[in-house]
Amino acid sequence: MAVIGYARVSTFEQTLDLQHDALRSEGASPIYEDKASGKTTDRPELAHCLKALREGDTLVVWRLDRLGRNLQDLIHIVNALEERGVKVRSVKESIDTGGPAGKLVFHLFAALAEFERGLVRERTLAGLEAARARGRKGGRPTLLDTKQQRAALAMMNNREMSVAEISRHFNVSRSTLYNMQTASRLLSTPIESGINSR
Known part of the structure; x- marks a missing residue:
C-alpha cells in the first residue's frame, strides 16, 4: 500500500x-x-x-x-x-x-456540483426558450457536422490527445471544443448520447 x-x-x-x-x-x-x-x-x-x-x-x-x-x-x-x-x-x-468524515465531505461536494449543474442547465434552457420566443436561434453557426462533433467529443473523453491537438486536427479553437463539450453535458444532446452508448 x-x-x-x-x-x-x-x-x-x-x-x-x-x-x-x-x-x-x-x-x-x-x-x-x-x-x-x-x-x-x-x-x-x-x-x-x-x-x-x-x-x-x-x-x-x-x-x-x-x-x-x-x-x-x-x-x-x-x-x-x-x-x-x-x-x-x-x-x-x-x-x-x-x-467517514472525508467521504461525507466529498458527498457534499458532489451534491453541490449537481445542484450547480442543474441551475446552469435551467438558466441555459430558459435563455434558449426566450430567444426562440423572439424568433431567434441561440448560439453561433455550427463549425463541425454531427459526425465530426461526435469524433471530437470522443477524442476529448479518451484523453489520448491534448485539446490543442484535437483543435488543430479539426481546425477549430479550443474554446469551440470546450463549449461543445459543455453544451453536450448540460443539454444532454444526441451527440453525448451517441458517445455514451458506445
Whole structure:
C-alpha cells in the first residue's frame, strides 16, 4: 500500500518546494509534479500518477485545487479513484477519503456540483426558450457536422490527445471544443448520447 504524492504549480516561476515538504511529511514517495495552469487538461504527470495508483494506495495532495481543474473535475477524479480502492488525502484541508468524515465531505461536494449543474442547465434552457420566443436561434453557426462533433467529443473523453491537438486536427479553437463539450453535458444532446452508448 503505497503513498503517492502529486504536486502542481501554475507557472514555471513558482516553486514546488512547499508542496514537496508537505507531501514528504505525509510519507509520499514518489511525488509526481506538473507545472501548468489548473485550467488546462494537459497535465501529463497527473495522468502518470493516476495510472501508477493501485488498490489500497493513497494519493496525497497539498490542496484539493492542485488535483482538479474545477469542482466537477475534482469530484470525477476522486470518485474514479474511490472505485479503484484508492484513497485521497489533502494536507491543507485535512480531508481523507479513507475515513467517514472525508467521504461525507466529498458527498457534499458532489451534491453541490449537481445542484450547480442543474441551475446552469435551467438558466441555459430558459435563455434558449426566450430567444426562440423572439424568433431567434441561440448560439453561433455550427463549425463541425454531427459526425465530426461526435469524433471530437470522443477524442476529448479518451484523453489520448491534448485539446490543442484535437483543435488543430479539426481546425477549430479550443474554446469551440470546450463549449461543445459543455453544451453536450448540460443539454444532454444526441451527440453525448451517441458517445455514451458506445
